Amino acid sequence: MESARLRQQQHSESVDSGYLKNAILRSGGQGQQIGCAQWTGLRAPPHDHARTQGPERRQIKFWNEAGIAYYFSHREAIRAERAPLTRRLIEKAAATAGERALDIGCGFGDVTIELARLVGPNGFALGVDLSAPMLEKAEESARAAGLRNIRFENIDAQTHAFQEHAFELLVSQSGVMFFADAVAAFANLRSTLRRDGRIIFASWQWRERSQSIAIPLNVVAQFIDVPPPRPPGTPGQFGFADPDLIRKILDSAGFVEVTVEDMREKLPVGGGLTLDDAAEWFLSVEVPTLLAKADSAIRSEIGRTMRNALRPYQDRIRSSNGVCNMARECVCARVNQISSTKGLSLPGA
Numbered sequence: 001m002e003s004a005r006l007r008q009q010q011h012s013e014s015v016d017s018g019y020l021k022n023a024i025l026r027s028g029g030q031g032q033q034i035g036c037a038q039w040t041g042l043r044a045p046p047h048d049h050a051r052t053q054g055p056e057r058r059q060i061k062f063w064n065e066a067g068i069a070y071y072f073s074h075r076e077a078i079r080a081e082r083a084p085l086t087r088r089l090i091e092k093a094a095a096t097a098g099e100r101a102l103d104i105g106c107g108f109g110d111v112t113i114e115l116a117r118l119v120g121p122n123g124f125a126l127g128v129d130l131s132a133p134m135l136e137k138a139e140e141s142a143r144a145a146g147l148r149n150i151r152f153e154n155i156d157a158q159t160h161a162f163q164e165h166a167f168e169l170l171v172s173q174s175g176v177m178f179f180a181d182a183v184a185a186f187a188n189l190r191s192t193l194r195r196d197g198r199i200i201f202a203s204w205q206w207r208e209r210s211q212s213i214a215i216p217l218n219v220v221a222q223f224i225d226v227p228p229p230r231p232p233g234t235p236g237q238f239g240f241a242d243p244d245l246i247r248k249i250l251d252s253a254g255f256v257e258v259t260v261e262d263m264r265e266k267l268p269v270g271g272g273l274t275l276d277d278a279a280e281w282f283l284s285v286e287v288p289t290l291l292a293k294a295d296s297a298i299r300s301e302i303g304r305t306m307r308n309a310l311r312p313y314q315d316r317i318r319s320s321n322g323v324c325n326m327a328r329e330c331v332c333a334r335v336n337q338i339s340s341t342k343g344l345s346l347p348g349a
Ligand SMILES: C[S@@+](CC[C@H](N)C(=O)[O-])C[C@H]1O[C@@H](n2cnc3c(N)ncnc32)[C@H](O)[C@@H]1O
Pocket: 056, 059, 063, 104, 105, 106, 107, 108, 109, 111, 128, 129, 130, 131, 134, 155, 156, 157, 158, 172, 173, 174, 175, 176, 178, 179
């Protein structure tokens, strides 16, 4: 049996001041005054990410190159699969008319668009992300939806000099666990939150807590070496899986009254796939790197074992065609901006 190790992205570290600084400085001009900047109505030009420095340079490269292939190839399936969790997060954020909302690590902008709808014409939604290609798609979607109270910015949320106390609401779906320095990032985000503001974000729980991660990985591990989870707090997919760590980070960033809870939903695998397609989804979409070194005999064996492992999750009751539904678990954190006990000076709401 061959063994394969997950190849981690090896990103070259390149140097320049370039684009992010420009994005910050670009905010002059005759635009409309909102949120974090004075809007010119134009997004920054495509970023030469190979020439970026700063704490997020690896992430910038990842989210502009290798890291986005998965999201671009399977955008609709991923969105459909995660829709129940997205709905829950948006409900918890409880955006109301007239609020100004910031979506951190907005990706294709689905949450930003929903926030823009909820805050309405007297409110505003800003989506920020490191990935220029994803933001292009986000802008297309916002235009197609006919929204005028929405903008996207290609900036690093960890270090960007946002306008102080500009937003009532900060939201993130799986966008905050990549920060190189999470305390610094949340202290920075905190400065753009108003006195009566709140932050609500979701991040993935440990992989063994989610059926749709643990079960396929366990199948693969019967045939191939699967790398152990990275240590808690390592920036990445599971960087914010530990509720205690999240509390410590938010506390160190100056927040009080932090609430962290589990958010669990049954998700339709691949957006709604039947048994054979769901098994193939895991093999070719979710864990292809692990299988890269498996020969065709082993791959077929893994496929057969995967189908058997998924069979109990086929929903023949609610779904006549037998779509596979599997639970996925997030950590959902909420903090309010109330911190006079920490001696920080806060503006009026
Ligand atoms: C897993 S994707 C989630 C995208 C989107 N929120 C969603 O739910 O589909 C994580 C996103 O966070 C963005 N991101 C990571 N670090 C960031 C940072 N420091 N500043 C802004 N965006 C960041 C990435 O570019 C990527 O688009």
